[in-house]
Amino acid sequence: MTNAVVVGSGPNGLAAALTLAAAGVEVRVLEMADRLGGGTRSSELTLPGLIHDECSAAHPLALDTPFSRRFDLTAHGLKWIWPEVQYAHPLDGGRGAAAWRSVEATADALGGRDGRRWQRLFGPLTDHFDGIAAEIVQPMLHVPRHPLAMGAFGAVSGLPAALLARRWRGDEAQALFAGVAAHAFRPFGSPMSSAVGVTLATAAHRFGWPVAEGGSSAISGAMITLLEQHGARLETGVHITSLDELGAPDIVMLDVAPAAAVDIAGDRMPHRVARGLRRFRHGPGAFKVEFAVEGGVPWTHEPSRLAGTVHVGGSLAEIAAAEKATGAGRMPERPFVLVCQQSVADPTRAKDGVHPLYAYAHVPAGYTGDATGAIEAQLERFAPGFRDRILARHVRSAVAMEEHNVNYVGGDIVTGANDPLQMVFRPRVTAHPYSLGIDGVYICSAATPPGAGAHGMCGFNAANAALKAHGIETAGTPAAPAAGLAVGGW
Numbered sequence: 001m002t003n004a005v006v007v008g009s010g011p012n013g014l015a016a017a018l019t020l021a022a023a024g025v026e027v028r029v030l031e032m033a034d035r036l037g038g039g040t041r042s043s044e045l046t047l048p049g050l051i052h053d054e055c056s057a058a059h060p061l062a063l064d065t066p067f068s069r070r071f072d073l074t075a076h077g078l079k080w081i082w083p084e085v086q087y088a089h090p091l092d093g094g095r096g097a098a099a100w101r102s103v104e105a106t107a108d109a110l111g112g113r114d115g116r117r118w119q120r121l122f123g124p125l126t127d128h129f130d131g132i133a134a135e136i137v138q139p140m141l142h143v144p145r146h147p148l149a150m151g152a153f154g155a156v157s158g159l160p161a162a163l164l165a166r167r168w169r170g171d172e173a174q175a176l177f178a179g180v181a182a183h184a185f186r187p188f189g190s191p192m193s194s195a196v197g198v199t200l201a202t203a204a205h206r207f208g209w210p211v212a213e214g215g216s217s218a219i220s221g222a223m224i225t226l227l228e229q230h231g232a233r234l235e236t237g238v239h240i241t242s243l244d245e246l247g248a249p250d251i252v253m254l255d256v257a258p259a260a261a262v263d264i265a266g267d268r269m270p271h272r273v274a275r276g277l278r279r280f281r282h283g284p285g286a287f288k289v290e291f292a293v294e295g296g297v298p299w300t301h302e303p304s305r306l307a308g309t310v311h312v313g314g315s316l317a318e319i320a321a322a323e324k325a326t327g328a329g330r331m332p333e334r335p336f337v338l339v340c341q342q343s344v345a346d347p348t349r350a351k352d353g354v355h356p357l358y359a360y361a362h363v364p365a366g367y368t369g370d371a372t373g374a375i376e377a378q379l380e381r382f383a384p385g386f387r388d389r390i391l392a393r394h395v396r397s398a399v400a401m402e403e404h405n406v407n408y409v410g411g412d413i414v415t416g417a418n419d420p421l422q423m424v425f426r427p428r429v430t431a432h433p434y435s436l437g438i439d440g441v442y443i444c445s446a447a448t449p450p451g452a453g454a455h456g457m458c459g460f461n462a463a464n465a466a467l468k469a470h471g472i473e474t475a476g477t478p479a480a481p482a483a484g485l486a487v488g489g490w
């Protein structure tokens with residue numbers, strides 16, 4: 001019987017493990033932390049009974065993928081719940097903008113010419129998103145089955161976010177796009193800095209931005225249930241530093257950052273592969289604060305009260321300046337802050353009127369300062385009285401983010417800069433992104449296509465590459481892509 005060891009139990013490690021186990025491979029998962037789940041862990045971080053998502057919170061890219069179609073996690077304890085407003089963007093003076101599932105509702109709320117332009121861009125992309133999504137996990141060198149949809153997607157995704165945002169005149173629509181584009185952690189003047197924003201905005205209209213009922217740990221929980229049913233062995237508290245510690249399994253899957261893969265493989269990795277992986281670039285960091293908030297956040301912009309995610313940073317110009325600064329290693333006075341209010345979609349998350357609130361600021365890579373005050377000031381700006389409602393907080397700096405999970409190098413929560421080269425080729429320039437140049441050894445973390453997000457697609461693709469190499473056929477599993485565009489961001 002073919003056997004495999006998976007190092008790391010983030011959603012990609014678990015997805016790889018599950019794909020292998022379901023194909024009849026004997027699987028062992030080794031995780032260095034004391035709990036499984038990597039970026040999908042949820043914990044009581046502030047007050048007893050209040051569950052906070054440590055990393056992933058909203059999941060537009062996890063709903064309908066080749067992995068989710070192969071493994072129905074919703075039949076094993078995962079329940080998606082949608083807020084009424086998918087994401088919102090408050091501006092000064094109680095103004096703002098919001099994105100609903102419906103493109104029409106979003107366009108109507110923006111109104112006038114900007115609303116029509118939102119509809120003209122996102123209407124057709126949403127109608128064709130299933131085809132676009134299928135293409136972007138395909139090998140790059142292939143005949144597209146949806147050439148027109150891909151052409152339309154590529155034409156806007158290739159643009160700098162600052163340029164695309166200027167198709168709208170009013171600051172509401174501009175800011176609405178700026179907030180979603182900022183998920184790429186890229187300066188807005190950079191080519192392809194629109195791609196992640198266009199993908200996430202379209203996904204909001206096609207699938208919404210749901211949260212997992214009870215916390216994101218339900219995502220890994222469902223995978224763990226399935227893995228146990230397949231007889232996989234799961235161990236925590238095991239930090240792997242060398243392939244030699246693994247014995248001689250037929251397949252090794254590393255759910256780790258590229259530099260860590262080089263260290264673990266040591267001399268067994270061909271020099272050219274090691275050199276390519278060492279060149280992998282990480283992006284800016286995230287500084288995260290969990291709050292316990294009495295009565296929720298008193299946003300003056302009403303639709304923000306109904307939103308699962310709120311992008312806090314003001315106008316397009318302000319967010320562009322903040323992203324430029326963090327990309328250049330400078331801490332902005334007013335950083336971009338991403339806020340999730342999961343209890344808006346999932347009332348079970350609030351306890352006795354106290355709500356868990358998740359907020360992280362984009363900060364320079366490895367930032368050693370304290371951004372708590374800057375985060376609170378940004379929220380207070382759009383929700384006066386917020387500070388008075390804080391009952392407890394839990395702070396995780398960019399440096400602590402890496403201590404919490406070694407894959408988030410310097411606090412880089414998307415495991416790799418979304419620069420143009422790495423969006424097309426990651427983790428190195430090759431047609432075989434999951435291969436580490438050693439027979440049977442693969443990398444499957446978010447550093448590989450299709451990039452960040454708790455969707456499991458990197459692990460699924462890597463496992464399929466391994467199964468193909470071992471000549472193992474699986475029912476209902478598509479061939480692994482050789483490479484694909486990375487449009488995951490967060």
Ligand SMILES: Cc1cc2nc3c(=O)[nH]c(=O)nc-3n(C[C@H](O)[C@H](O)[C@H](O)COP(=O)(O)OP(=O)(O)OC[C@H]3O[C@@H](n4cnc5c(N)ncnc54)[C@H](O)[C@@H]3O)c2cc1C
Pocket residue numbers: 007008009010011012013014030031032033036037038039040054055056057058059060238239240241255256257260286288360405406407408413414415444445446447451452453454455458490
């Ligand atoms: C603050 C934050 C917010 C986010 N928000 C969202 C969101 O809302 N939606 C979304 O879709 N995504 C979001 N993400 C991104 C998402 O969580 C990640 O892209 C995803 O978890 C990556 O999965 P992974 O399996 O590649 O790695 P990870 O989830 O990072 O897991 C890697 C695991 O491997 C373990 N490991 C590493 N090295 C070793 C070793 N040598 N030995 C043993 N174990 C090892 C680590 O301990 C970890 O458990 C967010 C991430 C963060 C941090």
